[in-house]
Amino acid sequence: MPVAVKGLEGIVAADTRMSFIDGEKGVLEYVGIEIDALARHSTFEETTFLLWNLRLPKRAELDAFSTDLRSRYELPPGMEQRITSLPTSAQPMHMLRTMISSLALHDSDPNRNDPASARVKALNILAQAPAIVAAFDRHRRGLPVVRPNKALSFAANFLYMLNGKEPTPTMARAFDACMILHADHGLNNSTFTARVIASTLSDVYSAITGAVGSLRGPLHGGANEDVMKMLNEIPTVSASEAFIKHKLDTKAKIAGFGHRVYKAYDPRATYLKTLAKQLSEDTGNRDLYEKSQAIEGVMLREKAAKGIYPNVDFYSATTYHCIGLQLDLFTPMFALSRIAGWAGHVIEQLSDNRLFRPDVDYVGPHGVAYVPLAER
Numbered sequence: 001m002p003v004a005v006k007g008l009e010g011i012v013a014a015d016t017r018m019s020f021i022d023g024e025k026g027v028l029e030y031v032g033i034e035i036d037a038l039a040r041h042s043t044f045e046e047t048t049f050l051l052w053n054l055r056l057p058k059r060a061e062l063d064a065f066s067t068d069l070r071s072r073y074e075l076p077p078g079m080e081q082r083i084t085s086l087p088t089s090a091q092p093m094h095m096l097r098t099m100i101s102s103l104a105l106h107d108s109d110p111n112r113n114d115p116a117s118a119r120v121k122a123l124n125i126l127a128q129a130p131a132i133v134a135a136f137d138r139h140r141r142g143l144p145v146v147r148p149n150k151a152l153s154f155a156a157n158f159l160y161m162l163n164g165k166e167p168t169p170t171m172a173r174a175f176d177a178c179m180i181l182h183a184d185h186g187l188n189n190s191t192f193t194a195r196v197i198a199s200t201l202s203d204v205y206s207a208i209t210g211a212v213g214s215l216r217g218p219l220h221g222g223a224n225e226d227v228m229k230m231l232n233e234i235p236t237v238s239a240s241e242a243f244i245k246h247k248l249d250t251k252a253k254i255a256g257f258g259h260r261v262y263k264a265y266d267p268r269a270t271y272l273k274t275l276a277k278q279l280s281e282d283t284g285n286r287d288l289y290e291k292s293q294a295i296e297g298v299m300l301r302e303k304a305a306k307g308i309y310p311n312v313d314f315y316s317a318t319t320y321h322c323i324g325l326q327l328d329l330f331t332p333m334f335a336l337s338r339i340a341g342w343a344g345h346v347i348e349q350l351s352d353n354r355l356f357r358p359d360v361d362y363v364g365p366h367g368v369a370y371v372p373l374a375e376r
């Protein structure tokens with residue numbers, strides 16, 4: 001008889017060639033390439049090509065892919081009006097989930113889900129999601145929507161649409177690196193959601209929409225917001241150690257530490273730590289980085305023996321803040337990046353599909369007699 005495993009921990013549900021994780025050693029690879037090398041040397045466009053094609057592109061291929069992506073930056077007719085008609089109080093992740101779903105309404109054949117068609121639809125979603133987030137954020141701030149600039153990279157174009165001016169090279173590079181680091185991470189909850197939906201032969205828009213819904217949960221993509229809230233609670237750098245010790249004494253969870261998979265230092269956090277330091281110095285937020293350093297020092301001293309180290313959320317919070325993002329945009333940034341991974345998994349699923357249909361262990365009663373309504 002099958003044994004129920006709560007949370008499916010340790011259950012292998014799919015094969016993938018996209019990303020490999022060794023949680024004990026702190027290793028993350030995309031198609032065999034270490035994540036730190038990609039974060040330092042690659043671009044988000046190149047990394048997306050890698051995930052979707054399972055190899056690095058040649059120069060001409062990368063140029064063609066980037067040109068194709070940029071040609072799709074513009075939102076379909078009517079989408080901007082739909083976004084600017086939304087309540088300014090709407091939460092960005094709810095907005096993004098709804099607007100990605102609505103992109104299907106502008107597709108003349110939204111249900112085509114052969115791998116080639118799925119790639120085209122995925123490229124549209126990836127290209128247009130930044131415009132959706134930027135347009136909504138400017139709308140809620142009472143600012144005019146900024147149209148995309150096709151001369152700019154994925155990362156630089158988003159910051160341009162968000163702020164109305166081109167970002168500094170340091171900010172654009174930092175955001176690009178964040179996109180690379182978050183792009184894929186095995187069969188996490190939102191990726192599993194995307195593959196489950198795709199396995200029914202539903203459409204790509206539904207799969208990505210479902211993944212966004214999964215990601216917004218505080219046990220998944222919402223954790224980086226909690227890190228920033230914690231940093232804001234600490235009044236000074238010198239107060240950091242006492243603040244964390246009090247949290248530990250009261251058995252409170254420390255945001256940005258520990259991971260379901262990693263029992264070593266999260267390999268995505270290594271380069272983010274470097275970026276966060278540089279950005280904090282460039283933008284006058286040095287105290288945020290120093291608070292983070294102080295917190296990490298306490299946690300490594302107190303919890304490293306238990307395998308609790310900084311995860312990707314810990315330094316991404318400082319990075320996003322220094323770039324100028326509002327707190328409730330942190331998780332949407334995760335989504336913009338992870339679209340690359342979700343889409344790659346959808347394409348992979350459709351290439352060798354089998355419907356997901358796990359069993360369930362029934363633990364209720366049997367043989368219960370029906371009691372007529374009048375006798376209850």
